[in-house]
Amino acid sequence: xxxxxxxxxxxxVLQHQIVMPAVMRGLEDPADSVKLTTCYVxxxxxxxxxxxxxxxxLPHLMQRLITILGTCQDRNVQELALTAIASSxxxxxxxxxxxxxxxxx
Amino acid sequence: MLQQILMVSEPSLFQLRGRGLECLGxxxxxxxRDNFTRYFEMxxxxxxxxxxxxxxxxxxxxxxYFANCAKVMGNHFDQYLPEMVPFLSGVVLEPELSPFExxxxxLAALGADDEEDADGEGGDQYLLxxxxxxxxTKKAALVALGALAEHTKKSFFxxxxxxxNEVILDENGALNSYHDSIRSEALVLLEYMVQVACxxxxxxxxxxxxxxxxxxxxxxxxxxxxxxxxxxxxxxEKLPVSSALNGICGVLELxxxxxxxxxxxxxxxxxxxxxxxxxxxxxxxxxxCQAINKHEGHHTxxxxxxxxHDNVVMDxxxxxxxxxxxSAGPAFVPYYKQMHKLLLKFTKSSxxxxxxxxxxxxxxxxxxxxxxxxxxxxxGSILPLIQSSLQDSMEAVRRNAAFCLGAxxxxxxxxxxxQFPMFLQLLRPxxxxxxxxxxxxxxxxxxxxxxxxxxxxxxxxxxxxIPLPQVIPVMINALPLRxxxxxxxxxxxxxxxxVLKGNPVALSFLPQIITHCANxxxxxxxxxxxxxxxxxxxxxxxxxxxxxxxxxxxxxAQIGDxxxxxxxxxxxxxx
Numbered sequence: 001x002x003x004x005x006x007x008x009x010x011x012x013v014l015q016h017q018i019v020m021p022a023v024m025r026g027l028e029d030p031a032d033s034v035k036l037t038t039c040y041v042x043x044x045x046x047x048x049x050x051x052x053x054x055x056x057x058l059p060h061l062m063q064r065l066i067t068i069l070g071t072c073q074d075r076n077v078q079e080l081a082l083t084a085i086a087s088s089x090x091x092x093x094x095x096x097x098x099x100x101x102x103x104x105x
Numbered sequence: 106m107l108q109q110i111l112m113v114s115e116p117s118l119f120q121l122r123g124r125g126l127e128c129l130g131x132x133x134x135x136x137x138r139d140n141f142t143r144y145f146e147m148x149x150x151x152x153x154x155x156x157x158x159x160x161x162x163x164x165x166x167x168x169x170y171f172a173n174c175a176k177v178m179g180n181h182f183d184q185y186l187p188e189m190v191p192f193l194s195g196v197v198l199e200p201e202l203s204p205f206e207x208x209x210x211x212l213a214a215l216g217a218d219d220e221e222d223a224d225g226e227g228g229d230q231y232l233l234x235x236x237x238x239x240x241x242t243k244k245a246a247l248v249a250l251g252a253l254a255e256h257t258k259k260s261f262f263x264x265x266x267x268x269x270n271e272v273i274l275d276e277n278g279a280l281n282s283y284h285d286s287i288r289s290e291a292l293v294l295l296e297y298m299v300q301v302a303c304x305x306x307x308x309x310x311x312x313x314x315x316x317x318x319x320x321x322x323x324x325x326x327x328x329x330x331x332x333x334x335x336x337x338x339x340x341x342e343k344l345p346v347s348s349a350l351n352g353i354c355g356v357l358e359l360x361x362x363x364x365x366x367x368x369x370x371x372x373x374x375x376x377x378x379x380x381x382x383x384x385x386x387x388x389x390x391x392x393x394c395q396a397i398n399k400h401e402g403h404h405t406x407x408x409x410x411x412x413x414h415d416n417v418v419m420d421x422x423x424x425x426x427x428x429x430x431x432s433a434g435p436a437f438v439p440y441y442k443q444m445h446k447l448l449l450k451f452t453k454s455s456x457x458x459x460x461x462x463x464x465x466x467x468x469x470x471x472x473x474x475x476x477x478x479x480x481x482x483x484x485g486s487i488l489p490l491i492q493s494s495l496q497d498s499m500e501a502v503r504r505n506a507a508f509c510l511g512a513x514x515x516x517x518x519x520x521x522x523x524q525f526p527m528f529l530q531l532l533r534p535x536x537x538x539x540x541x542x543x544x545x546x547x548x549x550x551x552x553x554x555x556x557x558x559x560x561x562x563x564x565x566x567x568x569x570x571i572p573l574p575q576v577i578p579v580m581i582n583a584l585p586l587r588x589x590x591x592x593x594x595x596x597x598x599x600x601x602x603x604v605l606k607g608n609p610v611a612l613s614f615l616p617q618i619i620t621h622c623a624n625x626x627x628x629x630x631x632x633x634x635x636x637x638x639x640x641x642x643x644x645x646x647x648x649x650x651x652x653x654x655x656x657x658x659x660x661x662a663q664i665g666d667x668x669x670x671x672x673x674x675x676x677x678x679x680x
Contacts, residue, residue, distance in 0.1 A: 052629070069110075075120070082128045089128070089132045
């Protein structure tokens with residue numbers, strides 16, 4: 001999915017209603033390796049998603065990424081979670097404000 | 106949570122700290138200056154401390170944070186300039202070569218994966234540092250310097266001369282780097298030095314096509330930068346050549362055609378003349394960077410669509426020609442004479458479609474700027490090309506051909522009107538396409554947008570030659586614009602004008618015209634403000650003009666879509 005998101009962006013981004021719920025489940029997978037890959041997919045996928053489409057996923061997405069950041073012991077996963085948060089901020093633009101202001105920073 | 110990550114002091118966590126800074130920089134860009142101010146110091150404390158720690162990744166990410174934050178915080182960085190500029194310059198000036206006797210120590214320090222190139226023989230041997238972290242950190246320092254210059258504007262002026270000297274003249278200066286990516290970033294930075302000089306001297310944006318007097322400081326900085334850019338066109342790598350061409354475009358945007366009249370201290374020739382000679386060489390594909398491409402099969406750039414298209418250099422060459430035309434207007438004609446035939450070479454059917462689209466787009470940009478008298482000289486060579494290109498199998502080619510046709514129609518005015526019926530025949534297949542074809546993958550519809558705009562230009566130039574009863578329904582059915590929203594002002598302006606003039610065909614389609622106008626004002630619309638203002642003004646005039654008011658009311662009564670009606674009502678109430 002990460003590769004498809006990176007290289008077939010226009011086609012796959014239209015499928016966000018199928019892709020996003022699936023990848024967000026990956027963030028809750030017990031295996032760090034799955035979380036790691038999921039963060040990579042989110043980074044690439046969310047980059048191509050516009051603010052309006054991302055908005056519906058943002059609350060759950062941010063909650064799960066922040067949970068990973070706070071609880072996961074694997075440094076690589078934490079780093080990619082930060083990258084996924086950064087991509088979410090870039091795509092969400094001003095819609096990211098509640099997550100910057102209230103909960104996390 | 107980020108706050109904790111940003112201040113971790115355990116070296117094994119520096120990469121995580123760097124990612125945190127990167128993330129914070131993106132958050133800054135997302136939420137804007139007012140909302141980010143409260144977090145600014147937190148990030149700055151981490152970054153300023155981070156650049157003192159001996160970790161290349163953290164240093165690089167700190168510099169990227171400075172660059173992203175500068176975009177948002179602008180002059181908040183003024184207080185940091187005295188400390189940051191010398192530090193960043195110091196990183197940029199770090200030597201890339203070290204004496205060979207230190208080789209073992211250095212290799213051990215750099216790790217087994219890094220390659221070192223030996224340069225010279227025996228006692229004169231040096232090692233070139235090719236460590237990715239070293240190169241990326243230097244590049245990030247140049248990006249940060251550029252962003253600080255761009256966004257602190259005149260506050261950067263005290264550092265301008267020193268930075269220019271260090272980048273261009275110093276033995277270890279970035280332009281003398283062994284790494285093309287570093288040379289490239291240095292060239293990007295130079296454009297902002299001209300911008301700082303303009304800001305400091307309160308130099309206003311140049312008038313379109315107009316020559317203005319440049320003051321001494323702007324002239325001298327622009328001279329140094331433009332001469333450096335022209336010298337960089339001899340680089341054997343494509344990336345710096347492309348950056349130099351893009352930089353020339355940037356400088357011409359800042360100071361206009363006057364930049365082309367600045368003379369070279371060496372040859373005493375105007376820079377415009379020297380630049381044209383270099384562009385001709387590039388169009389002939391004989392520049393040093395192109396020779397390497399041919400002889401060694403060396404290939405750079407992202408050529409997903411077409412391996413033969415040189416999208417690194419040739420696209421920049423065409424952009425530069427377009428920018429020169431934009432800046433100089435009719436004064437560009439003598440320069441362009443040498444380039445036209447060379448550009449036509451790229452339009453041959455044997456060339457890659459990306460080459461064809463690029464060259465036609467470039468010719469179109471020039472035709473759009475040089476005025477009707479000059480365009481008439483090129484009609485003979487361009488029209489056959491446009492005719493065939495409008496039927497090309499590739500959308501990018503059709504799109505640029507339609508733009509070129511519209512530009513020529515507008516530039517030449519009624520002189521080209523006898524051929525308008527033939528042009529309409531060529532444009533119709535682009536506008537009249539089945540919906541399923543438009544929904545196919547890879548179809549953007551930019552060719553339709555430009556075809557509509559070309560038709561609109563013809564209507565403006567010679568409405569009496571256009572069979573409006575046949576043309577307007579096709580236009581209405583082909584709307585909305587899909588990709589090229591910059592054409593909205595022209596297309597909608599033309600339809601609104603026809604209504605305001607009481608054209609009976611336009612009036613018979615008033616409900617559809619109003620609906621398209623309303624959709625242009627929807628929150629999701631990507632149309633530019635200019636087009637939105639034009640549409641709002643048009644709708645208001647429809648509603649208050651005594652002659653149009655009955656037709657407007659009747660049209661509104663026919664519009665059943667509550668959303669459209671709401672958008673129109675909102676437009677009418679707009680102050």
